[in-house]
Amino acid sequence: MESKHRILSWDEYFMGVAAITAKRSKDPHTQVGAVIVGPDQRILSIGYNGTPRGMNDDTFPWAREGETLRTKYPYVIHAERNAVLNFRGLMRELHGATVYVTHFPCNECSKELAQVGIAEVVYAYNPYPDSMETRAAEAILDAAGIKTRVVPVPDITIAGDYEA
Numbered sequence: 001m002e003s004k005h006r007i008l009s010w011d012e013y014f015m016g017v018a019a020i021t022a023k024r025s026k027d028p029h030t031q032v033g034a035v036i037v038g039p040d041q042r043i044l045s046i047g048y049n050g051t052p053r054g055m056n057d058d059t060f061p062w063a064r065e066g067e068t069l070r071t072k073y074p075y076v077i078h079a080e081r082n083a084v085l086n087f088r089g090l091m092r093e094l095h096g097a098t099v100y101v102t103h104f105p106c107n108e109c110s111k112e113l114a115q116v117g118i119a120e121v122v123y124a125y126n127p128y129p130d131s132m133e134t135r136a137a138e139a140i141l142d143a144a145g146i147k148t149r150v151v152p153v154p155d156i157t158i159a160g161d162y163e164a
């Protein structure tokens with residue numbers, strides 16, 4: 001019998017989880033979500049861009065311009081880094097894993113993904129393809145042999161599926 005439900009592919013599912021995780025971010029400009037997935041399609045960890053523990057992300061300086069200490073840049077933890085830091089298993093489990101991330105990683109996150117042994121980066125958007133950060137990230141991912149590919153955020157609505 002044919003299911004009346006649309007079954008998501010793994011790519012759609014994991015990018016969907018990354019996108020909904022991004023919705024937790026208090027950053028008013030860019031909400032980024034990341035999901036680390038093991039080779040057996042298990043979710044190993046999740047992260048979004050936010051503040052370090054103890055800093056209130058409601059009163060946090062989310063500005064992108066002005067005096068450096070009053071911008072977000074010295075403080076914010078990117079989604080991919082948070083996903084690595086939130087991981088509660090053995091680091092070797094990250095070896096060979098895939099990261100689904102809403103936005104192409106920056107160079108700093110790319111260094112970390114390379115060092116923990118991530119095998120593939122799947123992303124939905126690359127908003128700054130010509131930036132220094134992106135070009136350096138591409139060089140880092142390429143040198144580490146990390147594959148990259150694009151998967152769009154799936155266009156799904158699920159709320160109505162649960163009405164009585």
Ligand SMILES: [Zn+2]
Pocket residue numbers: 078079080105106107108109110
């Ligand atoms: Zn980053």
